[in-house]
Amino acid sequence: MRDRAGIVSFSQVALNLFVGVIAPLWIGLSPAAGQVRPELDQKIVPYQTSGSLSGSLSISGSETMRPLTESWAADLRQLYPGLKISVTSEGSEAGLAKLLEGKAQIAAMSRRINKEEIAEFIREFGYEPTEVPVAVDALAVFVHKDNAIEGLTLAEVDAIFSNERRRGLKYPLLIWGDLLLDGEWKEAPIHLYGRNVQSGTTTFFREHVLNGAALKKTMTPAPGSASVVIELMKDRFGIGFSGIGYQTSGVRAVPLASVQGGRYVAPSFQSAMDGSYPLRRNLYLYVNKIPKTVASPSLVEYVKFALSQQGQQTVIAQGYYPLATAELNRLTMMWNAPVRAASAQESPKLRD
CATH class of the missing domain: 3.40.190.10 (Periplasmic binding protein-like II)
Structure with missing residues (x-):
């Protein structure tokens, strides 16, 4: 499943995902119509494998983001056969609840977390969740x-x-x-x-x-x-x-x-x-990560993959829009170094 550069080929993965997950929802329907999909900027940093990777990762949250979270998980399983990733999509609120309960390491949310929810997270863990915008919707x-x-x-x-x-x-x-x-x-x-x-x-x-x-x-x-x-x-x-x-x-x-x-x-x-369309929003991953510590390798690789050239190609393929290249590459650099908390993570330019 890899090309000569060691980067995964996604055509078969995407096909398997469509047949197993998306097609049952859309049987009898035509593909998305009326959209002119953007070209992927080749300046987005491509994903590079990090050697062997095993362990488990739990992702819960947005049903809207399900095509993305499940596709990214499927692609990473192809790259790392020893990696177990579970994805549940019961809604953003349900995903945040599981993050607070310690039942998920990542909450996928189709809206930005609010001040009251950040305060609740701080009461529970003593620090803020880490915020990662991963697509535009x-x-x-x-x-x-x-x-x-x-x-x-x-x-x-x-x-x-x-x-x-x-x-x-x-x-x-x-x-x-x-x-x-x-x-x-x-x-x-x-x-x-x-x-x-x-x-x-x-x-x-x-x-x-x-x-x-x-x-x-x-x-x-x-x-x-x-x-x-x-x-x-x-x-x-x-x-x-x-x-x-x-x-x-x-x-x-x-x-x-x-x-x-x-x-x-x-x-x-x-x-x-x-910004001319009034209902533009970012899609987010929220992560429970202790400040100034290194997150688990499986969590880090999932986030880096979502932000990568391959991950953003999935964003386009599923009918969403990629983040600005400069923002993607900035976030990728941060995930190659200690990451900051949610309140400081997103640049003002991208706030909804």
């Missing part, structure tokens, strides 16, 4: 492919998904005619789909779209990101939120405007990187 608002809505403002999305309408829209949005759709859509009720309360995606959506308000009880909560899209493919009058990596030809990502009268911006690599 655009949280998309999806509709059925037949829906002709041109775009939505964040205030309109807020009024669709929450009764409180904290963004100030003065009227509720209950039917598609409220958004000026005509014909069969005019009187059709808007059906809501989203993620469950264990999801970091739901937390991010509530914080960044609803200004912390509760979701409508009429929303159908889905156990996974793929499930949201599958439901929308079956429901012409539905709308839901999920990661852009789960887009298929059966749904359409709605362009969004931050303010009334603003320009509608579709989620894309360019709009996510330049």
